Amino acid sequence: MTHTPPGGAPDVGVPADLAARMSVGEQHEWLTAHLRRHPVSRRTALRGGAGVVAAMGLASAPWTLAACAQAAQAPVSVVGRHLAFGADPQRQVAFxxxxxxxxxxxxxxxxxxxxxxxxxTLPVEVRRLVSQVPQADGAIRGSEQFFVHARADGLAPGERYRYRFRLPDGSTTPEAEFTTAPPPGSTEPWSFTAFADQGVDTAPPSGRDEYANEYTPDDTRRTMTPSTALVDRVAAQRPAFHLLAGDICYADPSGHGLPERSDGGSGFDSFDPTVWTTYFGLIERSAASTPWMFATGNHDMEALYDDNRARGASHGYGGHAARLDLPGNGPAGCPSVYAFRYGTVGVVSVDANDLSTEIPTNAGYSGGRQTAWLRDTLTALRADPGVDWVVLFFHHCAFATSRAHASDAGVRAAVAPLCDEFAVDLVLQGHNHQYERTDPIRRGRAAVRAPDGATVRPETDGTTYLCVGSGGRPRYSWQPGETDRYRGHPGPDSGTTVASYVALGEDAQQPEQIDWSQARYLDYAYVTVDVAPGPGRTTLTVRATTDTGREIDRVVLERRSPM
Structure with missing residues (x-):
């Protein structure tokens, strides 16, 4: 039995045959012991050429002595700016x-x-992150990164603000603007966007090529760089916020436990912390003005940082504690579990790594605290007269079809009954590299049909589940014999009833014939959710748009609003 199937979690230098049988905590213990036996100082790392990079913002700088010398001469600046909401988006923003x-x-x-x-003037906290990655040849690759963080509280609801980082020499970043959440009772329409499984299109500062950037020859319905194209579309749209349902940057590009290579090409696998730098540079044109709210996926478990518990992070999330600012109002020890309310919409981030049976590396780490917190949170949201809509987002799918992952039994068992009980309106998922929308589901079955353009009433019809793992990584495939089904392209043999399976464990699958797969698109797309508050009638219009700008699917969710 293994804890992590090939491709399931990042390789951070643990030999593949051992890593397959280890949890994140066990991998971290192995790494710690290895580094004790092979101590690396800043001087020896530099002399060995692996490099401790001081200039992660230099996009072309590999981990070399020349890069470090270049960094020492360059003025310090701030790159890769990104915003996040605090627990109260009306008053709290993190920079x-x-x-x-x-x-x-x-x-x-x-x-x-x-x-x-x-x-x-807000004080800035500097968080230092040192990464020492054992390599297949026995070497140690190291980096030293510094992340800056500030928080604003007591802001005014519905106000536009502008900000900049300022350094001691007086230099500043470009100014950027953001808007806080509207005050209670606002009836102004607004939108948010979402996708998952994004990654980067360009080589990271280490200079390495990326296995994950290889697209199949028949993949012709896309831009040359889909991850970048989707960011461009979100940036142009300026939504109120953006949700990313896990597998953020792919600091591990393949996850297959293969040897590390520094000369490009395919077939390598090694955790590379500089990919995060490239990623933040990619999303900055949107994230500097639009809060990006992250959930964690299987590629976001980074055993290298398992002992970084300064902010309650463990289970491979210590690197996130240094890089990201999340609301932090979830259960203890679950840093990527949180909730916030924007207007009449309650949004909840769930950590599916805690629930997954397919990839149980982190399964059960919360000891049941997450599901108990989720029930309490849904109870509070449904009791709040100012909340019309409840949206969940997480990584591993409760309901989806694909040849690679399909549906996860653990996630479905934990989340679906709560969605039924509390009439959750919309669930956004990742993990499967595709776009897929279900008919509204109750008790595991389609309650009503909701073709493109339909209106759904979640109170009676059920929960709509979307898989938006179409954020940029190379696409998966459907089950044998199944095809796309989207606006203008129903597919010759593919209806709403298709063959799929539920992942019961690492190597165990239970086939199922499902009746809820309404829309399917096996390429790159993001979702826009247009919110039209009451009074009387309120709607969420869910639109799927490809990286080339074509709308391929739409459904309207409708509720009665007491406002």
């Missing part, structure tokens, strides 16, 4: 970025203001 070198002497701050002037 983050990465320094291109070690922190300068003197404070880094955030200037914040609105109405054309900066009136507030």
């Amino acid at each position: 983050a970025g990465e320094l291109t070198a070690a922190p300068p002497a003197g404070p880094v701050v955030v200037d914040l203001g609105h109405d054309g002037a900066f009136g507030t």
Whole structure:
């Protein structure tokens, strides 16, 4: 029996035959013992050429002595800016970025203001992250990164603010703007966007090519760089916020336990922390102004950082504690589990790694705290007269079809009964690299048919589940004999009833004939959810748009609003 099937979780330097039988915590213990036996100082790392990179923001800089010398001469700046909401998006926003070198002497701050002037100075916390990655040849690859974080509280609801990072020498980042959540009772329409399984299209600062960037020859319905194209579309749209349902940047590009290579090409596998730098640079044109809210997927479990518990993170999430700012109002020890309310919509991030039977590396780590918290949170949201809509987002799918992962039995068992009980309106999932929308589901079956353009009433019809793992990584395939089904392309043999399976364990699958797969698109797409508040009638219009800008699917969710 293995804990992690090939491709299931990042390889961080543990020999593949051992890693397959280890949890994240066990992998971390192996790494710690290995590094004790092979101590690496900054000087020896540099002399060996692996490099401790001080200039992660230099997109072309490999981990070499030349890069470090270049970094020492360059002025320090902040790159890869990204925003996140706090627990209260009306009043709380977090600012983050990465320094291109070690922190300068003197404070880094955030200037914040609105109405054309900066009136507030926020202190910045610098979080240092050292990554030492054992390689297949016995070498140690190292990096040293510095992330800057600030938080604003007490903001005014529905207000536009502008900000910039300022360094001790007086230099600043470009100014950017954001808007807080609207005050209670607002009837102004707004939108949010979502996808999952994104990654990057370009080589990271280490200079390595990416296995995950190889697309199949028949993959002709896409832009040349789908991950970048989707960010461009979200940036142009300026939604209120963006949800990413796990598998964020793929610092591990393949997950197959293969040897590390530094000369490009395919067939390598090694955790590379500089991919995060490339990723934040990719999304900055959107995330510097639009809060990006992350859930965690299987490729986001990073055993290298398992002992970083300074902010309650373990189970491979210590790197996230250094890089990301999440609301932090979930159960203890579950950093990527949280909830927030924006307008009349309650949004809940669930950590499916805790629930998965297919990839049980982190399964059960919360000891049941997450599901208990989820029940309490859904109870509170449904009791709140200002909340019309409840949206969940997480990685492993409760309901989806594909040849690669399909549906996860553990996630379905934990989440679906709660969705039924609390009439959850919309669930956004990742993991399967495709777009798929279900008919509204109750008790595991389609309650009503909801073809393209239909109107769904979740109170009576059930929960609509979307798989949006179409954010940029190479696509998967459908089950044998099944085809696409989207606007204008129903597929010759593919209806709403198709063959699929439920993953019962690492190697165990239970076939099922399902009746709920309404829309399917095996390429790159994101979802826009247009919110039209009451009074009287309120709607969520869910639209799927490809990376080339073509709308391929739409459904309207409708509720009565007491507002």
